[in-house]
Amino acid sequence: MEKFTTVTGIGVPLRRSNVDTDQIIPAVYLKRVTKTGFEDALFAGWRQDPDFILNREPYSRGTVLIAGPDFGTGSSREHAVWALRDYGFKVVLSPRFADIFRGNSGKQGLLTGVISEETAETLWQLVEAEPTREVTVDLEQKTVRCGDFQAGFEIDDYTRWRLLEGLDDIALTLRDEAAITAFEARRESWRPKTLPVKY
Amino acid sequence: MNASAQRPRTLAEKVWDDHVVVRGENGNPDLIYIDLHLVHEVTSPQAFDGLRQAGRPLRRVDLTIATEDHNTPTLAIDRPIADPTSRLQIETLRQNAEEFGVRIHSLGDKEQGIVHVVGPQLGLTMPGITVVCGDSHTSTHGAFGAMAFGIGTSEVEHVMATQTLPLKPFKTMAINVEGQLRPGVTAKDIILAVIAKIGTGGGQGYVLEYRGSAIRALSMEGRMTICNMSIEAGARAGMVAPDETTFEYLKGRPHAPQGADWDDAVAYWRTLPTEEGAEFDAEVFIDANELEPFVTWGTNPGQGVSLSDTVPSPESFDDPNERAAAERALEYMDLEAGTPLKDVAVDAVFMGSCTNSRIEDLRAFASIIKGRKKADGVRVMVVPGSARVRLEAEAEGLDKIITEFGAEWRFAGCSMCLGMNPDQLAPGERCASTSNRNFEGRQGKGGRTHLVSPLVAAATAVRGTLSSPWDLEHDTELAVAHTGAQTGAQAEGSN
Ligand code: SF4
Numbered sequence: 001m002e003k004f005t006t007v008t009g010i011g012v013p014l015r016r017s018n019v020d021t022d023q024i025i026p027a028v029y030l031k032r033v034t035k036t037g038f039e040d041a042l043f044a045g046w047r048q049d050p051d052f053i054l055n056r057e058p059y060s061r062g063t064v065l066i067a068g069p070d071f072g073t074g075s076s077r078e079h080a081v082w083a084l085r086d087y088g089f090k091v092v093l094s095p096r097f098a099d100i101f102r103g104n105s106g107k108q109g110l111l112t113g114v115i116s117e118e119t120a121e122t123l124w125q126l127v128e129a130e131p132t133r134e135v136t137v138d139l140e141q142k143t144v145r146c147g148d149f150q151a152g153f154e155i156d157d158y159t160r161w162r163l164l165e166g167l168d169d170i171a172l173t174l175r176d177e178a179a180i181t182a183f184e185a186r187r188e189s190w191r192p193k194t195l196p197v198k199y
Numbered sequence: 200m201n202a203s204a205q206r207p208r209t210l211a212e213k214v215w216d217d218h219v220v221v222r223g224e225n226g227n228p229d230l231i232y233i234d235l236h237l238v239h240e241v242t243s244p245q246a247f248d249g250l251r252q253a254g255r256p257l258r259r260v261d262l263t264i265a266t267e268d269h270n271t272p273t274l275a276i277d278r279p280i281a282d283p284t285s286r287l288q289i290e291t292l293r294q295n296a297e298e299f300g301v302r303i304h305s306l307g308d309k310e311q312g313i314v315h316v317v318g319p320q321l322g323l324t325m326p327g328i329t330v331v332c333g334d335s336h337t338s339t340h341g342a343f344g345a346m347a348f349g350i351g352t353s354e355v356e357h358v359m360a361t362q363t364l365p366l367k368p369f370k371t372m373a374i375n376v377e378g379q380l381r382p383g384v385t386a387k388d389i390i391l392a393v394i395a396k397i398g399t400g401g402g403q404g405y406v407l408e409y410r411g412s413a414i415r416a417l418s419m420e421g422r423m424t425i426c427n428m429s430i431e432a433g434a435r436a437g438m439v440a441p442d443e444t445t446f447e448y449l450k451g452r453p454h455a456p457q458g459a460d461w462d463d464a465v466a467y468w469r470t471l472p473t474e475e476g477a478e479f480d481a482e483v484f485i486d487a488n489e490l491e492p493f494v495t496w497g498t499n500p501g502q503g504v505s506l507s508d509t510v511p512s513p514e515s516f517d518d519p520n521e522r523a524a525a526e527r528a529l530e531y532m533d534l535e536a537g538t539p540l541k542d543v544a545v546d547a548v549f550m551g552s553c554t555n556s557r558i559e560d561l562r563a564f565a566s567i568i569k570g571r572k573k574a575d576g577v578r579v580m581v582v583p584g585s586a587r588v589r590l591e592a593e594a595e596g597l598d599k600i601i602t603e604f605g606a607e608w609r610f611a612g613c614s615m616c617l618g619m620n621p622d623q624l625a626p627g628e629r630c631a632s633t634s635n636r637n638f639e640g641r642q643g644k645g646g647r648t649h650l651v652s653p654l655v656a657a658a659t660a661v662r663g664t665l666s667s668p669w670d671l672e673h674d675t676e677l678a679v680a681h682t683g684a685q686t687g688a689q690a691e692g693s694n
Binding site: 103 | 220261269291354365367403454467520618619
């Protein structure tokens with residue numbers, strides 16, 4: 001995973017709450033067996049509307065998505081994160097994220113920053129008024145800037161650290177392999193086993 | 200044991216504590232051991248690929264099981280899957296299972312079915328264990344007193360490689376449901392009322408523990424229905440403390456513990472319920488006596504009311520986001536504020552999904568439609584949760600009741616719950632569905648979904664408009680309940 005520091009780019013105002021993962025990527029796109037190439041699937045339903053925000057310049061080149069509360073609710077599909085990432089988004093800002101979506105994002109290097117509703121409203125107004133005015137998200141400082149406006153965002157320290165260091169979760173866990181093996185030796189024999197097969 | 204063992208603990212805390220491999224310090228997550236990993240075709244290919252690329256083995260094939268459900272057709276299952284992308288996903292799972300040595304139940308096998316139906320029916324899901332699956336409705340398994348939650352594909356890979364997950368402890372919320380449900384009111388109505396009350400984000404960061412006399416009185420099927428939809432309230436997991444009902448359900452199932460193991464297990468399971476004096480981070484109260492059959496009117500599962508209500512007006516919501524969401528929802532659903540929900544005619548009824556496709560759900564559905572004919576012009580699809588449920592239903596003659604009613608009796612799978620297979624709504628079609636999500640386009644592009652219980656689905660299929668069993672004539676027992684309902688106050692969670 002690449003190390004994450006600062007992102008500067010076009011901010012996309014998505015004035016909607018409860019953007020669920022079925023909207024971020026409709027189920028038909030889940031049939032793919034690859035982990036990349038989902039850019040066409042992002043908001044596929046909404047993008048059929050020519051007025052949808054991502055069909056307008058310069059938002060179509062956006063890297064920072066600014067959404068309403070409860071972003072990423074619903075299905076656990078990580079494809080939602082891949083679609084955002086493949087499209088080019090590096091950051092999603094929202095007053096509230098669904099837990100699974102936020103967890104998935106952290107693992108794929110997509111930054112999810114929690115902002116206040118006032119910050120969301122101000123950012124919306126700023127990027128709507130002057131779409132080419134870029135938004136800067138600084139993970140080190142936990143700030144978002146747009147023109148003269150600056151506000152903080154929240155992210156848990158662990159995810160922030162992993163993003164800043166670009167660390168792979170599995171490698172991190174395997175450092176504790178001895179502890180895992182010891183734990184397995186203690187497990188009770190009644191716990192379920194899928195093998196051998198019993199009917 | 201750790202320090203937290205000193206004070207009274209909740210069910211969730213106990214299960215958590217017993218799975219900590221490494222305790223995280225300074226705000227770092229705990230490393231949690233995973234007892235059971237369920238796998239299906241949609242969220243696993245990229246995870247297997249990740250293992251392959253990194254040259255890592257799958258650590259515990261004996262704690263892993265795969266089934267095919269999301270893409271499988273529910274007709275002509277002996278023929279090759281027509282849609283090439285669906286076929287590719289299924290074939291990819293089969294190849295991966297073979298390469299990594301994972302047990303798989305493929306289409307045509309009698310244990311094939313929706314992953315959340317298969318785990319419990321095999322007796323793999325049991326109290327006090329941790330269960331994960333790359334699927335948000337993994338919360339279903341919490342009905343047994345397991346800590347069960349959905350994970351993303353990166354986490355699937357992580358579990359495959361390490362049999363653990365780094366996780367921060369969840370907060371706990373008690374959902375107290377006291378009282379007695381009236382006839383015609385079911386577990387589905389309880390959970391829809393809970394979600395309407397706390398909202399789709401209300402459970403965020405929490406494990407919900409469903410408690411109280413109304414929960415204790417439920418069968419395992421009913422508890423699974425409730426835990427299943429915990430995710431619709433934004434919660435990571437839902438749990439019910441194990442009790443005699445749980446043990447009775449499990450005993451004798453293929454993978455349930457046996458002999459001395461069974462005795463040890465039960466002795467341990469009896470220690471799991473939340474102790475007197477344990478504190479929850481939040482509490483919610485629902486009066487079961489006052490609940491009515493419930494239905495959603497909007498495009499998120501929190502947008503629900505009692506079936507005897509009318510479609511709410513967006514102005515009735517104080518929160519501007521909720522108001523805007525309601526406006527959008529009414530437009531999408533093509534509903535007018537003020538319309539009695541019972542006047543809303545449907546084109547289709549879907550009886551199935553991991554929320555309501557177990558044998559008891561099918562029995563409930565059949566009890567209403569028995570000897571009746573479906574309403575003209577309504578398409579009624581009944582999809583059992585697993586091949587085994589299908590066989591059980593046929594042994595009881597439920598399939599005959601269903602086909603004589605005029606409904607379609609299908610093979611097992613997710614089917615029209617999300618329409619990844621050919622079972623989809625056409626644009627504009629309206630469906631009463633026993634599934635769990637009424638999102639825009641969930642059951643097919645442009646399709647409109649009303650979430651309901653199996654009993655409401657059945658009554659709706661009979662009358663052609665959203666209906667509860669109370670609306671059916673010649674049913675004395677339920678008619679009595681109906682009279683009671685008219686004098687009863689509104690369900691607490693209906694606003
Ligand atoms: S039945 Fe529906 S909710 Fe359940 S696992 Fe299948 S697609 Fe998901």
